[in-house]
Amino acid sequence: MAPEGGAPIDYRRGRTAKKVLNIDWAHPVWQAPADPAAAQPGRTSAVVDGPLPAAKAYAFVAGEDRRPLLVLRECDRCKGTDHALLSRTLDNEQTLLLTRWFHCIKLPTHVTGAQHPLRNLFAAPQAGERAPHLFFADSDGGNRRGLTGEQTQTELWETMFEYLERTYATDARLAIRELRILLSQLDKVDGSEQEVKSRIDRETEKNGPRSEKLKPMQAELRKLQKERDGLLAREQELRQLAFKPPAKAAAKVPAPAAGHGG
DSSP, X not given: OOOTTSOOOOOOOOHHHHHHTOOOOBOOOOOBOSSGGGOOTTOOOBOOOSOOOHHHHHHHHHTTOOSOEEEEEOOTTTTTSOTTTSOSSSOOHHHHHHHTTSEEEEEOGGGGSTTOTTGGXXXXXXXXXXXXXXXXXXXXXXSXXXXXXXXXXXXXXXXXHHHHHHHBSSOHHHHHHHHHHHHHHHHHHHHHHHHHHHHHHHHHHHHXXXXXXXXXXXXXXXXXXXXXXXXXXXXXXXXXXXXXXXXXOOOOOOOOOOOOOO
């Protein structure tokens, strides 16, 4: 939408913010160790024959990462894209920011094949139901919730916040607000830097690379880079949500000693 009497507003993020908004996908490939007794999550050697038990599949893809799982399987139509997660018509910025607090895993189209080692990650809840296109779960595979890939953005966000609230002690909603402000600040730095570089190009073309007017402009560039570095350091701080302590197993109450009849 354009403001009255003005040009359309460009809501696209600048180059630095776009890097921040990338999804950090993991693409795990199971290969069983030659010595089954040496099996450890994330370690590889010889190919396994047939699907892993679900618990072992979850342990493998999660590894030591305590973040909740966001697991997406590609299909023939969406291969090479994130369409099952991201909207093709709406702003995905909040979704992209939220993914940083999940262990994001993308698996190939053939993951549901009868002999694929990770097949049981996508087992349908009931016989005859389709395997979910993506699902969320706690890092141990508990509280799993499947989505079709056609879910509304509101449903997706509600699901994501539910997992974040269960996993983290820090409020992700507050962190999101600060991150969006920070992204706008990065855009401002990028815009200022581009303007200074254009001035440098014009001055160099006009008076050569030894022009005295270039020194203050180069100092401006260094100042902007320092400002960007500070913002990126703050972005990393905001990413570090504190985990809730692991749930303690219920203490066993010893059985009362047998009494002596009187």
